[in-house]
Amino acid sequence: MRGAVIHAPGDVRFENLDDPQIIRPTDAVIRTVATCVCGSDLWPYRGLEPIGDPHPMGHEYVGVVEEVGSEVTSVKPGQFVVGSFATSDNTCANCRNGWQSNCLHREFMSTCQADYVRIPNAHGTLVATDDHPADEFVPSLLAVSDVMGTGWYAALAAEVKPGSTAVVVGDGAVGLCGVIAARELGAERIIAMSRHEPRQRLALEFGATDIISERGEEGIARVKDLTEGIGADSVLECVGTPEAMRQALHSARPGGNVGFVGVPHDVAIDGEELFFSHVGLRGGPAPVRRYLPDLIDRVLTGRINPGKVFDLALPLEQVAEGYKAMDERRAIKALLTP
Amino acid sequence: MRGAVIHAPGDVRFENLDDPQIIRPTDAVIRTVATCVCGSDLWPYRGLEPIGDPHPMGHEYVGVVEEVGSEVTSVKPGQFVVGSFATSDNTCANCRNGWQSNCLHREFMSTCQADYVRIPNAHGTLVATDDHPADEFVPSLLAVSDVMGTGWYAALAAEVKPGSTAVVVGDGAVGLCGVIAARELGAERIIAMSRHEPRQRLALEFGATDIISERGEEGIARVKDLTEGIGADSVLECVGTPEAMRQALHSARPGGNVGFVGVPHDVAIDGEELFFSHVGLRGGPAPVRRYLPDLIDRVLTGRINPGKVFDLALPLEQVAEGYKAMDERRAIKALLTP
Numbered sequence: 001m002r003g004a005v006i007h008a009p010g011d012v013r014f015e016n017l018d019d020p021q022i023i024r025p026t027d028a029v030i031r032t033v034a035t036c037v038c039g040s041d042l043w044p045y046r047g048l049e050p051i052g053d054p055h056p057m058g059h060e061y062v063g064v065v066e067e068v069g070s071e072v073t074s075v076k077p078g079q080f081v082v083g084s085f086a087t088s089d090n091t092c093a094n095c096r097n098g099w100q101s102n103c104l105h106r107e108f109m110s111t112c113q114a115d116y117v118r119i120p121n122a123h124g125t126l127v128a129t130d131d132h133p134a135d136e137f138v139p140s141l142l143a144v145s146d147v148m149g150t151g152w153y154a155a156l157a158a159e160v161k162p163g164s165t166a167v168v169v170g171d172g173a174v175g176l177c178g179v180i181a182a183r184e185l186g187a188e189r190i191i192a193m194s195r196h197e198p199r200q201r202l203a204l205e206f207g208a209t210d211i212i213s214e215r216g217e218e219g220i221a222r223v224k225d226l227t228e229g230i231g232a233d234s235v236l237e238c239v240g241t242p243e244a245m246r247q248a249l250h251s252a253r254p255g256g257n258v259g260f261v262g263v264p265h266d267v268a269i270d271g272e273e274l275f276f277s278h279v280g281l282r283g284g285p286a287p288v289r290r291y292l293p294d295l296i297d298r299v300l301t302g303r304i305n306p307g308k309v310f311d312l313a314l315p316l317e318q319v320a321e322g323y324k325a326m327d328e329r330r331a332i333k334a335l336l337t338p
Numbered sequence: 339m340r341g342a343v344i345h346a347p348g349d350v351r352f353e354n355l356d357d358p359q360i361i362r363p364t365d366a367v368i369r370t371v372a373t374c375v376c377g378s379d380l381w382p383y384r385g386l387e388p389i390g391d392p393h394p395m396g397h398e399y400v401g402v403v404e405e406v407g408s409e410v411t412s413v414k415p416g417q418f419v420v421g422s423f424a425t426s427d428n429t430c431a432n433c434r435n436g437w438q439s440n441c442l443h444r445e446f447m448s449t450c451q452a453d454y455v456r457i458p459n460a461h462g463t464l465v466a467t468d469d470h471p472a473d474e475f476v477p478s479l480l481a482v483s484d485v486m487g488t489g490w491y492a493a494l495a496a497e498v499k500p501g502s503t504a505v506v507v508g509d510g511a512v513g514l515c516g517v518i519a520a521r522e523l524g525a526e527r528i529i530a531m532s533r534h535e536p537r538q539r540l541a542l543e544f545g546a547t548d549i550i551s552e553r554g555e556e557g558i559a560r561v562k563d564l565t566e567g568i569g570a571d572s573v574l575e576c577v578g579t580p581e582a583m584r585q586a587l588h589s590a591r592p593g594g595n596v597g598f599v600g601v602p603h604d605v606a607i608d609g610e611e612l613f614f615s616h617v618g619l620r621g622g623p624a625p626v627r628r629y630l631p632d633l634i635d636r637v638l639t640g641r642i643n644p645g646k647v648f649d650l651a652l653p654l655e656q657v658a659e660g661y662k663a664m665d666e667r668r669a670i671k672a673l674l675t676p
Contacts, residue, residue, distance in 0.1 A: 093566045094592050102592035102616050104568075157618075228431045230442075245609060254432045254440035255625075260613065267609025271583060271602030271621075278440050280495075280620035283613040284592075 003114025004319040007054040009047030010327075012320045017056065020111070020118035025071040026089070028122030030063035030081060034142045035112045036310065037322045037334045038085075039172045040263055045323050048265070058113030059085035060146040062138060065126070066116065072123045079128040082296055083119060084288035085109050085146045090124025100124070100289035108285075113319050115338045127292040133300065139307025139335055140299040143177065147333070148295060148306040149288030150261050151177030151238070155185050157259025157282040158234035162186030167223055167251045168208070170238030171199040173309040173333040174261060176206055178236040180304050183207030187234070191226060193219060193247070199332060202308060215247065223251040231256060237283070240264050254278040261286060310335040341452025342657040345392045347385030348665075350658045355394065358449070358456035363409040364427070366460030368401035368419060372480045373450045374648065375660045375672045376423075377510045378601055383661050386603070396451030397423035398484040400476060403464070404454065410461045417466040420634055421457055422626035423447050423484045428462025438462070438627035446623075451657050453676045465630040471638065477645025477673055478637040481515065485671070486633060486644040487626030488599050489515030489576070493523050495597025495620040496572035500524030505561055505589045506546070508576030509537040511647040511671040512599060514544055516574040518642050521545030525572070529564060531557060531585070537670060540646060553585065561589040569594060575621070578602050592616040599624060648673035 003017045020029050035058050043049040065077045075081055088095050088103035095103050107120045119125055133141060140148070151174050160166050166182040168175050171194035182190045183206065191210040192203035200211045212222045224231060231253035237244055240262025248258045249269075260283035274281065298304045312331035314322050315338075322334030341355045358367050373396050381387040403415045413419055426433050426441035433441050445458045457463055471479060478486070489512050498504050504520040506513050509532035520528045521544065529548040530541035538549045550560045562569060569591035575582055578600025586596045587607075598621035612619065636642045650669035652660050653676075660672030 093568045097591065097593050099593040099616055230431045253435065254622075255435050255437040260609075264609030264613050269607040269609055269612070271598075271605025271607055274607070274619070275598065275602050275621040276623070278437055278620070278622040278625075280618060281612070282616070282618035283609075284616040285614070287593075287616075 001115035002317065003111065004057045005054050006044060006051055006057050008051060009045060012045065012057065012323045014317050014319055017114060020116050022067055022069045023118065024120065025069035026121055026123055028068045028072050028075065028119045028126060029066045030061070030117050030119060031066050032061055032063045032112065032115055032117055032338050033080070034062050034138050035316065035336050036060050036142060037326055037336070038146060039174065041323065042327055045327060056111040056114060058111060059109035060142060061109070061112040061117055062142045062145060063117065068122060074123050075126045075128045080132045081126040081128050082141050082145050082292060083126045084149065084292065086285050086288070087119065087121040087125040088289050089121050090289060095124065098290045099287050101285040101287040113316065113336060115316070125289060127296060129296060129300070137299055139310045140305055141296065142335065143306035143309060144292065144295045144299060145288065147173040147309060148177040148180065149291050150174045150286040152181045152291050152295060153286030154178045154236040154238060154259040154261040155181035155234070158236050159257040160185040160187050160234045163188045164233040165189040165191070165227055166234040166236065167191045167193065167232040168236045168238065169193050169244050169248045169251070170262060171196060171203060172238060175236065175238035176202055176309050177306045178238055179203050179206040179208050180306055182236065184298070184304065189226070191223060191232065216243070219247055220250045227253065230254065238262050240267070242267050245269070249274070249277060249279055252279045259283065309333045313337070339453035340655065341449065342395045343392050344382060344389055344395050346389060347383060350383065350395065350661045352655050352657055355452060358454050360405055360407045361456065362458065363407035364459055364461055366406045366410050366413065366457045366464060367404045368399070368455050368457060369404050370399055370401045370450065370453055370455055370676050371418070372400050372476050373654070373674050374398050374480060375664055375674070376484060377512065379661065380665055383665060394449040394452060396449060397447040398480060399447070399450040399455055400480045400483060401455065406460060412461050413464045413466045418470045419464040419466050420479050420483050420630060421464045422487065422630070424623055424626070425457065425459035425463040426627050427459050428627060433462065436628045437625050439623040439625040451654065451674060453654070463627060465634060467634060467638070475637055477648045478643055479634065480673065481644035481647060482630065482633045482637060483626065485511040485647060486515040486518065487629050488512045488624040490519040490629050490633060491624030492516045492574040492576060492597040492599040493519035493572070495595070496574050497595040498523040498525050498572045501526045502571040503527040503529070503565055504572040504574065505529045505531065505570040506574045506576065507531050507582050507586045507589070508600060509534060509541060510576060513574065513576035514540055514647050515644050516576055517541050517544040517546050518644055520574065522636070522642065529561060529570065554581070557585055558588045565591065568592065576600050578605070580605050583607070587612070587615060587617055590617045597621065647671045651675070
């Protein structure tokens with residue numbers, strides 16, 4: 001089969017690779033129906049994270065089950081499945097608590113930009129749809145496997161409630177999905193922080209009520225202007241930089257909550273400042289598995305359409321162009337189909 | 339009148355001071371019935387916080403209203419009142435949200451180890467009891483004004499729920515009150531981290547089910563032993579040092595919560611570590627005013643007896659001995675009566 005391999009910053013190649021095999025009885029192998037490039041894939045692509053030896057890339061996927069190990073009974077060959085970027089047995093203590101992305105047997109997916117993918121912990125990771133979904137739903141189901149699940153978690157971690165005010169920091173695919181989540185969870189006012197016109201448009205389409213293009217102190221002041229001077233009930237931090245975390249913490253009202261889902265890079269939080277802010281903080285890799293049945297249902301009933309974050313669709317073999325377009329901000333997110 | 343004045347580390351004196359006056363129409367003046375020395379008073383006493391010019395001390399109080407300003411209608415002279423270390427108008431946006439300790443007109447109390455005390459924002463700060471309570475209730479009502487209110491908040495911030503497991507880091511008065519709070523909120527297992535035998539005994543009396551005397555990695559390992567290997571649902575951090583915060587964060591399970599109420603001193607939280615832990619974090623000065631009616635009721639109906647944290651009772655004029663006894667760990671907490 002063929003798949004994406006990163007060799008160096010800016011150097012992603014589409015190469016021949018060994019077909020994945022069932023290694024453990026809890027594995028499955030799927031034929032990829034769609035995969036994509038994630039904002040977090042850009043960290044190594046931009047040389048901001050070490051690459052080491054050349055290795056495959058990709059952690060988002062929907063596909064059709066080809067083969068399952070002997071212990072996998074929840075899905076079977078031929079079924080269309082959605083998974084999560086973090087695999088989970090769905091039975092350990094953390095999974096039972098709803099934190100499948102902290103499963104004691106978790107493996108992070110990392111080989112999904114390919115024709116076929118081995119899924120560890122397939123039994124507790126994959127969720128099959130009733131039928132093979134119509135093509136129009138595929139992008140949104142793919143989004144559910146990561147960015148929509150992550151935006152959902154950000155909104156829950158930020159404790160978005162009906163009638164509340166939410167701020168979304170970051171206008172990447174996760175931030176935009178966070179707008180959808182805030183709307184679905186009943187936020188009355190949704191303030192999207194974005195400086196990019198196409199992303200502003202999509203944020204408004206997804207349910208944002210206000211756009212703030214300023215950043216830093218000015219951005220914080222604008223949020224305060226819209227929130228009785230005290231800040232928002234909920235803030236979704238969807239970037240992972242120190243600036244974004246600062247923006248988020250200072251945009252939340254006393255007693256408000258920040259859900260942070262951008263993988264933090266060089267972020268340190270001052271204990272005393274957090275203390276006196278009274279802001280609650282929770283982050284982490286989203287426990288997407290917990291939300292899959294609900295989010296799949298919302299997609300297939302047409303309630304949400306997070307697939308719109310894909311503003312570029314390419315054949316999988318042009319994966320390198322997907323990285324390039326996202327790196328150059330020509331695309332929000334690139335969909336890849338074998 | 340007379341009151342405590344700190345001059346330098348280790349140097350607290352009982353001196354003649356001007357009688358407090360009504361300055362603003364929202365003030366009240368109370369005659370102190372009981373006050374005490376707080377663990378946080380020991381920071382400047384130990385030279386760990388700058389003192390500057392000599393100044394009065396104390397932020398915990400119960401008393402009888404002597405005089406009220408023209409805008410104070412919620413309490414009247416002669417009533418026994420309980421307040422909070424943070425004053426609040428109880429009407430601003432933060433107060434309406436339940437965060438009275440972040441009131442837009444907040445003033446922190448700082449002159450309470452004295453015969454009389456001026457209470458700013460008296461209307462929104464003081465809560466009167468129906469009658470003058472019996473002497474036996476005075477220590478617990480005094481505790482409610484700070485340490486019990488703070489332990490309560492720690493348990494709520496740590497999201498203690500019926501049937502859950504809670505760890506309390508810190509065996510000072512706040513930590514011990516945190517044990518009471520965890521029990522009242524229905525925690526099934528309450529693990530108190532304490533190395534001091536008299537405090538261990540009180541923790542057990544207050545509802546702790548387990549005592550861990552180890553600290554650091556060993557303490558964390560002991561918590562894990564008691565919690566299916568994953569950590570506790572809720573952790574109350576009642577100290578404020580980097581070691582205690584680390585202990586707390588590592589004692590919580592993925593998806594668990596840390597409530598931190600020890601004022602942080604040189605505490606920095608690593609964003610990436612917090613992210614991958616999935617632990618929720620909320621701290622701050624407790625919004626005691628929110629809990630006063632409930633906690634006063636729990637005291638007067640005999641449900642809770644947090645006054646037991648006072649293991650030393652002195653006449654107010656011996657306030658210096660109160661500081662000394664606590665500094666030398668001869669006392670958990672010193673009660674002072676004029």
